[in-house]
Structures are given as structure tokens and as C-alpha cells.
Amino acid sequence: MRYDDPDLRERLAAEYVLGTMPRRSRRRFERLIACDPALARTVGAWADRLAEIDAATPAEEPPARVWRAVEARIAAGAASPVPAHSWLGSLAFWRGLALAAGTAAAALIIYVVALPSRTGPPVPTVVAVLADQSGDPNWIAIAGPQRGEVSVSAVRPQAEDTRHSFELWGIAGGTPHPLGLLQPQSNSAAIIRAAQLPPAGDLLAVSVEPPEGSPTGLPTGPVVSKGKVLVTPP
Amino acid sequence: MSRPDSPLQLQQLIRQTSQGDKSAFATLYARTAAKLFGVALRIVGQRAEAEEVLQESFVAVWQRAGDYDAARGSATGWLTTIVRHCAIDHVRRRAARPESRSAPEESLRGLAADPKTERGAELSALQRCLGELEEQPRRAVLLAYLYGFTREEIAAVCAVPVGTVKSWIRRSLERLKRCLDA
Numbered sequence: 001m002r003y004d005d006p007d008l009r010e011r012l013a014a015e016y017v018l019g020t021m022p023r024r025s026r027r028r029f030e031r032l033i034a035c036d037p038a039l040a041r042t043v044g045a046w047a048d049r050l051a052e053i054d055a056a057t058p059a060e061e062p063p064a065r066v067w068r069a070v071e072a073r074i075a076a077g078a079a080s081p082v083p084a085h086s087w088l089g090s091l092a093f094w095r096g097l098a099l100a101a102g103t104a105a106a107a108l109i110i111y112v113v114a115l116p117s118r119t120g121p122p123v124p125t126v127v128a129v130l131a132d133q134s135g136d137p138n139w140i141a142i143a144g145p146q147r148g149e150v151s152v153s154a155v156r157p158q159a160e161d162t163r164h165s166f167e168l169w170g171i172a173g174g175t176p177h178p179l180g181l182l183q184p185q186s187n188s189a190a191i192i193r194a195a196q197l198p199p200a201g202d203l204l205a206v207s208v209e210p211p212e213g214s215p216t217g218l219p220t221g222p223v224v225s226k227g228k229v230l231v232t233p234p
Numbered sequence: 235m236s237r238p239d240s241p242l243q244l245q246q247l248i249r250q251t252s253q254g255d256k257s258a259f260a261t262l263y264a265r266t267a268a269k270l271f272g273v274a275l276r277i278v279g280q281r282a283e284a285e286e287v288l289q290e291s292f293v294a295v296w297q298r299a300g301d302y303d304a305a306r307g308s309a310t311g312w313l314t315t316i317v318r319h320c321a322i323d324h325v326r327r328r329a330a331r332p333e334s335r336s337a338p339e340e341s342l343r344g345l346a347a348d349p350k351t352e353r354g355a356e357l358s359a360l361q362r363c364l365g366e367l368e369e370q371p372r373r374a375v376l377l378a379y380l381y382g383f384t385r386e387e388i389a390a391v392c393a394v395p396v397g398t399v400k401s402w403i404r405r406s407l408e409r410l411k412r413c414l415d416a
Contacts, residue, residue, distance in 0.1 A: 018379055020403060023323060023326065026319065040306040041306050041307070044306035044311060047312065047315045050360075053360065057380075059269045061271070062288055066288050067292075070289050074256070
């Protein structure tokens with residue numbers, strides 16, 4: 001697709017705002033907006049043109065529990081603002097690298113991470129890269145945000161489905177133990193305690209489970225992703 | 235609560251939010267949540283789900299506040315786009331739409347001016363420009379914007395091929411832009 005065609009840019013911006021773009025195209029388009037200020041302005045102009053349609057929609061006071069839930073999620077650190085060079089910003093970078101390079105790059109990632117960083121913030125340690133059967137990485141585990149914690153997030157958004165969840169397992173000595181449910185959106189992370197991870201060299205795996213997680217304490221659905229614990233996080 | 239929001243104030247609140255200012259974020263929520271909840275409710279049609287949409291949207295606002303740039307359009311437009319997309323994702327994850335969503339004729343009619351009436355000055359530019367579209371293409375645009383209908387759903391409701399809906403929407407958006415920017 002030629003994103004430098006002005007008519008096409010205008011049309012895609014309009015359809016993005018209108019909401020008729022399929023979800024996957026919308027995600028791709030959002031990545032374009034992020035690095036193309038002129039396109040972002042075209043989108044903003046469309047949002048403002050069409051916003052008046054909302055004028056006829058009555059405001060409705062939401063219950064207080066919505067704000068409490070927003071506050072709780074923010075306090076949990078699952079979602080912090082992303083100032084440049086923040087931990088999450090780096091996470092996005094590593095995710096991108098994993099996505100581009102595949103699991104074969106894991107050794108390189110460790111090497112790069114091991115280099116002392118002379119400037120800027122501390123670089124997070126990649127704990128594991130989990131890949132699907134064809135070797136495409138789809139989850140990444142990184143040390144942090146707090147000492148003793150590991151964040152596991154989707155390298156790219158995973159198929160969301162309210163009937164299923166993705167559950168993370170540590171497999172130490174061949175026995176799986178549950179580590180928690182993962183967030184399928186790529187902009188949030190599940191935080192687990194580093195102490196729960198199996199030792200370096202053992203496996204992490206993700207299986208598809210009912211919405212509340214496996215009812216048996218063992219994987220019940222297909223394993224869709226796995227990868228070795230590369231390092232024991234600090 | 236109903237004090238009018240100055241666009242500049244909202245911009246400022248988003249900027250402060252992007253720096254991690256939680257009280258600015260709380261004020262932003264207090265100023266905008268009711269309107270945005272109305273928009274979410276309109277699209278998903280159920281209060282419980284609209285609450286989820288609002289919650290997810292404001293978490294996204296917190297995360298993405300740094301992306302907002304006043305040069306790229308109004309704060310309200312930016313916030314509304316986040317909420318509408320989140321609501322649309324919710325609706326599309328469901329197997330079927332609730333019945334009430336399939337018959338929004340009355341609200342659609344209310345939004346477009348009949349070009350033959352002489353209320354010109356009282357009408358908003360958008361209403362006037364919507365009124366200049368043919369009835370079916372206008373309906374397609376409004377079903378998509380107001381209720382998050384996909385092209386396929388619009389095609390089913392209007393009993394036309396999807397390709398027809400695509401070209402209606404494409405031409406309608408071009409005409410709206412020409413009309414509004416004129």
C-alpha cells in the first residue's frame with residue numbers, strides 16, 4: 001500500500017476516525033500515525049469534523065466504580081505514562097527487536113543487555129522470549145518494573161476472545177506450575193514474582209485456557225507458545 | 235460538574251497527565267467522563283459493558299497521553315476517538331448485536347437536516363453537509379460513526395453488496411470534507 005498518496009492518506013484517516021477500518025488495519029494505521037505527524041494532523045482534522053455527530057448523544061454520569069477501577073489499574077503500574085526512555089519505552093524497543101529478529105536473536109539480546117550502559121536509564125534484562133510453533137516470538141518476559149518482579153507482555157496483540165485466556169506456566173523438571181494470566185494487548189503487561197520462575201534453562205509456556213484460567217492447576221488447552229528462561233532475573 | 239470545558243484546559247490536563255500528574259488526570263476524567271460514557275453507551279448499548287469501555291479507554295488515555303499533540307486536533311476529538319475505537323472493539327468481539335442497535339432510524343433522522351427546509355442558519359455545518367448526502371450513503375456513515383457498524387453490517391441492514399457500502403462511505407466522506415472545508 002502506498003502511504004505517500006495524498007488521497008489514500010485522506011481516505012484512510014477518515015475511515016480510521018469513522019471506525020470502519022478492520023481492527024488489524026487500524027492497529028497498523030496507528031503505528032503509521034505515531035511516526036507521521038502530518039498523517040496525525042489529517043486524522044485529528046477528521047476527528048474534529050465528525051465530532052459534532054456526538055453532540056446529539058446525551059452525557060451520562062458513569063458510576064464511581066469506573067474511576068476507582070481506572071485508579072487501581074494505574075496504581076498497579078500495569079500502565080504508566082511513557083515518557084521518552086522510560087522502562088516501558090525500552091520494553092517497546094525490545095519487543096520490536098524480538099519481533100524483528102525472532103528467538104534466534106535471544107543470545108544477541110542477552111549479549112547486548114549485558115553491555116554496561118554508559119548513558120540513559122538502565123536497560124531491562126530480557127528473561128525469556130516465548131515463540132509459537134513456527135518460531136515467531138509472541139510473548140516476552142523482562143525483569144522489572146520493581147526488583148524481584150518480571151513483566152510478561154505480548155510482542156504483538158494476541159487474538160482477544162472473552163471465552164479464552166492465555167495462561168503462563170513455569171515448567172521446572174517437567175512439571176508445570178501456573179504463573180498467572182497474561183494480557184493479550186501489547187500495551188500492558190502481567191507482573192509476576194521472579195521467585196516463582198523456574199531456574200534458567202527451564203521452560204516457560206503459554207496455554208489457552210477458560211477465561212478464569214485452568215480449573216485444574218494444570219494446562220488444559222493447547223500450548224501456543226514456549227521459551228527457555230534465559231537468565232535468573234535480579 | 236457541567237462547567238464548559240475550555241479546549242485549552244483539556245489540552246493542558248492531557249499534557250500534565252503525560253507527565254504522570256495523577257490529579258490532572260483525575261480532573262480530566264471528571265470533566266470528560268460523562269460525555270464519553272454517553273458515547274460508549276450509545277455504541278455498546280449495555281451499561282456494564284460501557285463501564286468496561288470507559289475504564290479501558292481512560293487507562294489508554296493515561297498510557298498514551300504523551301502521544302497527544304494539540305497541533306493534531308482537539309482534545310475532545312482525541313479522547314472520543316479512543317473511546318469509540320475501544321467500544322467498537324467490544325461490539326465486534328460479540329457474536330451478535332443487541333436488538334436495539336439494529337433500528338436507530340429515529341436518531342439517524344434527527345442528525346441530518348432535510349436540505350429542503352429553510353433552517354439554514356440554525357443548523358450546524360455538519361448537519362447541513364450530512365443533509366446534502368443521499369439518504370442511503372448518509373445512513374451508512376451515521377451507522378458507522380454512531381453505532382460502530384462494520385461495512386458488512388451496513389450492507390446487511392441496507393440490503394446492498396459490501397462493495398456498494400465501501401463506495402458510499404468513500405464518496406460520502408469526500409463530499410463531507412469538501413462541504414465542511416468550503
